[in-house]
Amino acid sequence: MLVKVYGSxxxxxxxTTITIEVNIDKGIGYHLVGLPDNAIKESSYRIAAALKNNGYQLPGKKITINMAPADLRKEGSAYDLTLAIGILVASGQLQSDEVDRYIIMGELSLDGSLQPIRGALPIAIKAKEEGFKGFFLPKQNLKEAAIVSDLEVYGVDNVQEVIDFFEGKGTIQPAVFDTREEFYKTLDFPESDFSDVKGQESIKRCMEIAAAGGHNIILIGPPGAGKTMLAKRLPSILPPMTLREALETTKIHSVAGKVKEAGLMNQRPFRSPHHTISNVALVGGGSYPQPGEISMAHNGVLFLDELPEFKREVLEVMRQPLEDREVTISRAKFTVTYPSSFMLVASMNPSPSGFFNNSESSISSSPHETSRYLNKISGPLLDRIDIHIEVTPVPFDKLSEERKAESSASIRERVIKAREIQVLRFTDYEKVNYNAQMSTRLIREFCTLDENSKQLLKSAMERLNLSARAYDRILKVARTIADLENATEIGSHHIAEAIQYRSLDREGWLG
Known part of the structure; x- marks a missing residue:
């Protein structure tokens, strides 16, 4: 008997929907075809034990299973439940005409219970698009798949529940999940707050500008100046995620298997990989490509602490994703693209000793040592960072102040207002939501300068020997500063402030 069941x-x-054809005929043998990997080939042992422990059996006949399309490589153990249900129907142990109306996925344990799978959300989205009635999956993945409306999503604990459902004996009900209600109900600020930071008003101003325009930023300062503390509080002043951004972000984390019982993600991700990370772990890849840290930070913040300590080749692979806001991983037979629209926040010491060049200081590095240290970061990468700012230690009188600093909530209000201006500005432009995403053409359109501003920028370009990319970055930052002031045109004081935020472009910036 031939039966078709569906996985993904x-x-x-x-x-991509996978059609699993199960044929049982005279003879002996278990033949699995359609480019399965080793985890799928080993499924026969898990299926046999799970069925036997639940009162069923693997038929002692010739079982041929084809996973179509046969030229597409299948991987992982998530097809165990699909194969098991197909075998039961094909052997007559389960009588049902409904199995082909559902997507069925799950990894089986030997007692028939189910282990969580990866990618439940994109599978549910595809199932809805292709008109399937419902989706069976492990209960641990239920919240994440139930985000999709107009699809019956059943979270099950073991294979017996699925069998009972198709035999009409089951009591399991599809999940009911109001995506919008759940999203807005739990929308809140992160725990860290800018009110905890003493002093550093100029740095907070930079962080506000970076958040308002989605700009990349690098903090340069000695140990203990507060670089990491400031960076970790940046998500608290970013605008709340929209429902579309939340779905995009959840989709990526679902593919990486990082969502499970969390359901819809409503906080912007903050990723802080260690400096020993490999380039594949950062941008994604592997034999079966998985998203890397830059994609896990999509719609959020990627924080690289102690930037010069990262391997140079690791940092260089970020150059293209920083421009294109997506990363494409190519293999011989297929290509996958992961979105990677993130804010890069980096921090570094100004020299190997950790301190700015100061002849009066007992701890100092030679100019040669400092130059060699800074050369670990390439010019093209620094060009892609819009804001460079020096962080100096906080003096004692600021540290001992009792007065509470400005809270993240009040800074966030100004950031949201600036972002609203940008959303209206870019309404007619796809994939452009804030100033940092502007192309050269959009910069020419929205960053027009008066004569005084042009002369000021020309003088800075010549004196600092800035690149064309740095010129674009200054205009983008100036546009954001103007938006924070609700100014229609960019003024010379906006340009002057933006030029100040190119510390690493200035000769002798170490003092």
């Missing part, structure tokens, strides 16, 4: 494979952040 995830490539990148999109799912």
């Amino acid at each position: 494979a995830v490539f990148g952040v999109e799912a």
Whole structure:
């Protein structure tokens, strides 16, 4: 008897429906075809034990299973439940005409219980698009898949529940999940707050500008100046995620298997990889490509602490994703693209000793040592960072102040107002939501300068020997500063402030 059941494979952040054809005929043998990997080939042992422990059996006949499309490589153990249900229907142990109306996925344990899978959200989205009635999956993944409306999503604990459902004996009900209600109900500020930071008013101003325009920023200062503390509080002043951004972010984390019982993500991700990270772990890849840290930080913040300590080749692979806001991983037979629109926040010491060049200081590095240290970071990468700012230690009188600093909530209000201006500005432009995403053409359109501003910028370009990319960055930052003031035109004082935020472009910036 021939039976068709349906599963799904995830490539990148999109799912592809897999048709699993099970044929049982005279003879002996278990033949699995359609480019399965080793985890799928080993499934026969898990399926046999799970069925036997639940009162069923693997038929002692010739079982042929084809996973179509046969030229697409399938990987992972998530097809165990799909194969088991197909075998039961094909062997007559389960009588049902409904199995082909559902996507069925789950990894089986030997007692028939189910283990969580990866990519539940993109699979559910694809199931809805292709008109399937419902989706069976492990209960641990239920919240994440139930985000999709107009699809019956059943979270199950073991294979017996699925069998009972198709035999009409089951009591399991589809999940009811109001995506919008759940999203807005739990929308809140992160725990860290800028009111904890003493002093550093100029740095907070930079962080506000970076958040308002989505600009990349690098903090340069000695140990203990507060670089990490400031960076970790940046998400608290970013605008709340929109529902679309939340779905995009959840999709990526679902593919990486990082969502499970969390459901819809409503906080912007903050990723802080260690400096020993490999380039594959940072941008994504592997034999079966998985999203890297830059994609896990999509719609959020990627924080690289002690930037010069990262391997140079690791930092260089970020150059293209920083421009294109997506990363494409190519293999011989397929290509996957992961979105990577993130804010890069980096921190570094000004020299190997950790301190600015100061002839009066007992701890100092030679100019040669400092130059060699800074050369670990390439010019093209620094060009892609819009704001460079020096962080100096906080004096005692500021540290001992009782007065509470400005809270993240009040800074966030100004950031949201600036972002609203940008959303209206870029309404007609796809994939452009804030100033940092502007192309050269959009910069020419929205960053027009008067004669005084042009002369000021020309003088800075010549004196600091700035690149064309740095010129664009200054204009983008100036546009954001003007938006924070609700100014229609960019003024010379906006340009002057933006030029100040290019510390690493200035000769002798170490003092």
